Amino acid sequence: MTSPNPPTGPSPARRMRLPFHWLGILPFAIxxxxxxxxxxxxxxxGAFQRPDGSFTFSNIGNLFTPSILAAYGISIRISLASAFFGCLIGFGTAAAVVLGGLPRAIRGPLMTFSGVASNxxxxxxxFAFLATLGPVGFITVFLQSELGINLRMLGFNLLSFWGLTLTYLFFQIPLMILIITPALDGLKKEWREAASILGATNAQYWxxxxxxxxxPSILGTFALLFANAFGAVATAIALTGxxxxxxxxxxxxxxRGDVxxxxxxxxxxxxxxxxVTGIANTVYIWLRARSERWMR
Structure with missing residues (x-):
């Protein structure tokens, strides 16, 4: 005995229906x-090609010449220094706002400024740093004319390792604040209360x-800040030439096309x-996933 309503496959209209819910992401994908x-x-x-288009490893081999290795060394040191101080100062700022008892009205402007400054x-x-701390910058001239402090005589030069590191901190610190603030918000009050009940001091709790x-969040953000500084191009060229x-x-x-x-x-x-930046971002993603599991 056969069923009066035998099962049928999807109708032609249903089979040809387009996944319209994917159209929203299409501009981003393009x-x-x-x-x-x-x-x-x-x-x-292009890294594995000669000018005639043939395959070669010589371009990669040229990366190991002393001058290029030295350039990579300086770039890595600047990235490490700016990431370290960015994490240190940014963490302290975010912790003061989230956990330090500062007025809640400060948080909104700080996060807004961090969102703008990080980009x-x-x-x-x-130009902003040259106009402020350059050889004839506002602060440089003011300190020398009003207070008799010559930054050049003290060894400070904006067009140097520490000058570029200081410039990078302008966007590294806000980026640290933006990323670490949700992690600080994720610290549950029950954890601090339990530590206090067990007799732990504030230092022991931390x-x-x-x-x-x-x-994991701090180390992951450090890796992201390192990649952010290592890949910064326009700021370094415009500042130091x-x-x-x-x-x-x-x-x-x-x-640039010269001879x-x-x-x-x-x-x-x-x-x-x-x-280099791919390795740093991979470390960031892995550590970020670990920290999110803790915060659940």
Missing amino acids: FVLLFLIMPTMKIVI FAGVPLA RMVALPILT SSLSIVPILLFAQI LGDPHLGYALAFGMIV
């Missing part, structure tokens, strides 16, 4: 494809409870930067 994936693939392919870079940032929980030999400046010199430039060596330099 943007990522055109301005991230395709340029990255061009860099990766303020490039030529405008370089050393044995809060900091172990926050460590050719006075500081770091990877972004060498890269700019190779691809001494080697675009494929520039691709190799960029490929090396992609590898």
